Amino acid sequence: MNQTWTLTKRELRAYFDGPAAYVVLCVFLAITGWFFGNALFLQNVASLHSVFSIIPFIFLFFMPALTMSSFAEERRAGTLELLLTLPIRDWQVILGKLLSVALLLLLAIALTFVYALTLAILGDLDLGGTVGGYLGLFLLGTTYGAIGIWASSLTRNQIVAFILGFAIIFVLFLLDKITDFVPGQLGVIMQYLGADYHFQNLMRGVIDTRDVLYYVSLTGFAFLLTTYTLAKRPE
């Protein structure tokens, strides 16, 4: 387990040694800040709702971008062979990478606590909705991250990995928004499979295990697929 953590630290350092982490964090804060300020000052709405609503859109692009290199670059550079001949299991390698993305995600989310704090000081913070919203964002982001990592394990080209990851995530994002076009029973299934639907639930402040379970199982599924892809030892 120590080795998994060592790998996580290396991945995090790679993010912060280059411009990737800074660009992502700055743009993330700029967009969310604009939506927060816009709601607060222009519309006189003291709520995190507009911030929480825009973040799933940001994740749609950012999570594939943050994970596109995770295995694709290792395959291109040949370092995957070094990594997978170390005395650790394949799943530890994947877990190490997923953890690093989750931690970076946690940092990005934590930076928006400033908005919640501002609202708390001004006196009108919906605690349930805020906690649920933050939990939802973390689960949603981690799920997207796991899918991005799987997409990255399928190719040695980072751009292909990005597009692939984005496409899968985009379909999941859309599922619950197009239920009007399909017959009843199918619509219910599609709604349940939609990634954004469960986030909307959590954001309302109702922390339902079914919503949490949805994200956890989807993350687990993407993780399993990555294990399967790596076991085939792609060239």
Add this chain to the structure above:
Amino acid sequence: MIEVRNLSKSYGPVQAVRSISFQVNQGEVVGFLGPNGAGKTTTMKVMTGYLPPNEGTVFVDGMDIRENTLEVRQQIGYLPESTPLYSDMVTYDYLEFVAAMRGVQKDDRADRIAEMTHACGLQEVLSKRVDTLSKGFRQRVGLAQAMIHNPPILILDEPTSGLDPNQIVEIRELIRTIGKERTVVLSTHILPEVQASCDRVIIIDNGVLVADGTPEELQTNLSAGEHVSVTLMDDEEDVAGVLGAWDMAEVVEHGTSSNGEAYFNLNSTSDIRADLFRLAVNNGWTLTGLSRRHENLEDVFRQLTGG
């Protein structure tokens, strides 16, 4: 130490390795030889636990690589082909990362890195990013990371490819030093390298093992006899007539060189230089050169691998 038993590996319909078996004893430096695409890299990838075998297996210290993968990996230091390294890391950090991943205790890491720095001559690049290093230094960093956990076995896939002649000599010397206390398997298609640094040679071609022995053994057992070259200051046709009828040797090639001397290349089963000299004296020829050449490893290699 290492036993490869009936190992087969295919990539889809392409059979890369077909039922190869060999052993490597403790402390040996074994050269793994073969033309490009012969299956050297594939065999090494199975030995290091990267690829699972289709059939057969590899035992390291009696442990089956299919069952005790992690324990076997811990015994092995590996330098893959073309030396992949994390290019965004500083050399020191990279070595520390590999040490930590290899399970070297935190307190011992600095000592191990210092030792490797000394052994591989990395003092001047320790604080440089890996992507700024020359090919020679990359290769040294690759060797250092392979040995960071002090493994009893080293597997090096083409450790000298892409280096300039000076660097090749340096890396070869480094390998010879390393090989004194370790079991080393190195692949190459550079033949002098095998003669310079290996105790034993294993030649594979088209996925099949075609020879296994010391470089000397291979030369003696597999050579097709003696090659003798002779030059004379006489008319080529006259000499050719006599030599053609001579029963001790066979004329392989003859001609007249630019300085007017006739040359002949002969094949025979034994050393015929003395007989040839007497033949020249009896015929009144003026002998200007007479030399014997052993069949070398290169000839053996070409003969075995159909080059």
